Amino acid sequence: MSVAENIARVEQQIEAACREAGRARADVQMMAVSKTQPAERIVEAYAAGVRLFGENRVQEFAVKRDALMAAGIFSGDTAARVHCIGPVQTNKANRAAQIFDGVDSVDSVRVAEHLHRAAAAAGVVLPVLLEIKLSEEASKHGLLPDGPELAELLERAPDWTQLRVRGLMTVPPYFEDAEQARPYFRRLWLLRDALAQRHQKLQFDELSMGMSHDFSVAIAEGATCVRIGTAIFGARAAQPQSTL
Numbered sequence: 462m463s464v465a466e467n468i469a470r471v472e473q474q475i476e477a478a479c480r481e482a483g484r485a486r487a488d489v490q491m492m493a494v495s496k497t498q499p500a501e502r503i504v505e506a507y508a509a510g511v512r513l514f515g516e517n518r519v520q521e522f523a524v525k526r527d528a529l530m531a532a533g534i535f536s537g538d539t540a541a542r543v544h545c546i547g548p549v550q551t552n553k554a555n556r557a558a559q560i561f562d563g564v565d566s567v568d569s570v571r572v573a574e575h576l577h578r579a580a581a582a583a584g585v586v587l588p589v590l591l592e593i594k595l596s597e598e599a600s601k602h603g604l605l606p607d608g609p610e611l612a613e614l615l616e617r618a619p620d621w622t623q624l625r626v627r628g629l630m631t632v633p634p635y636f637e638d639a640e641q642a643r644p645y646f647r648r649l650w651l652l653r654d655a656l657a658q659r660h661q662k663l664q665f666d667e668l669s670m671g672m673s674h675d676f677s678v679a680i681a682e683g684a685t686c687v688r689i690g691t692a693i694f695g696a697r698a699a700q701p702q703s704t705l
């Protein structure tokens with residue numbers, strides 16, 4: 462299957478999930494997760510209509526970005542946007558603020574502070590999401606839903622003038638049966654509603670959740686952005702464990 466065929470199939474599934482949930486298609490963004498994919502595959506997805514991409518490594522995207530600029534995907538009315546969806550190390554915050562249109566994986570006050578300063582230096586206002594860790598898995602990043610750090614972050618968010626704290630993101634555990642992820646998605650939805658209620662100064666309405674195998678369930682549970690990698694680009698080669 463080509464990237465364009467995969468995108469068409471995923472698009473149909475997103476439409477079906479929206480219909481079933483009684484939601485408007487326009488209320489759910491599709492992000493194509495292009496980590497590990499070469500620039501040519503990203504250009505293919507762009508040609509098939511994708512306008513939002515997710516990358517999880519600052520350095521990897523910095524390298525691909527030149528080829529993508531040359532291909533023209535960041536120009537004009539139909540410019541693509543790219544968000545960071547992986548952990549940002551504080552020493553990479555400056556670069557991240559320069560090359561990404563948003564960071565969907567803020568997981569500490571420290572990272573938020575660095576991104577705020579980095580965005581000021583870059584002369585941009587950066588939309589960000591707070592990554593929430595809903596399971597015990599050691600491999601998962603994120604703020605604890607009931608922890609003091611999430612509370613502190615939201616209290617301080619209005620002071621970070623270069624950040625727009627727009628909502629929450631999560632990666633639930635992997636389940637063979639996507640239905641088992643539903644309680645995690647439900648929990649993030651309820652958490653966002655509670656936090657939006659408590660912090661009315663923020664426009665706190667985004668809910669980034671759902672990946673290739675469970676996005677339909679996430680849409681039923683309120684996702685405003687689904688992050689799709691393998692269903693669009695095929696299986697990824699294993700990513701080397703580096704700290705880039």
Ligand SMILES: *Cc1c(COP(=O)(O)O)cnc(C)c1O
Binds near residue numbers: 546547691692
């Ligand atoms: C890789 C990745 C995805 C995409 O996962 P697929 O299962 O390939 O769709 C989504 N979100 C995050 C944070 C990722 O790292």
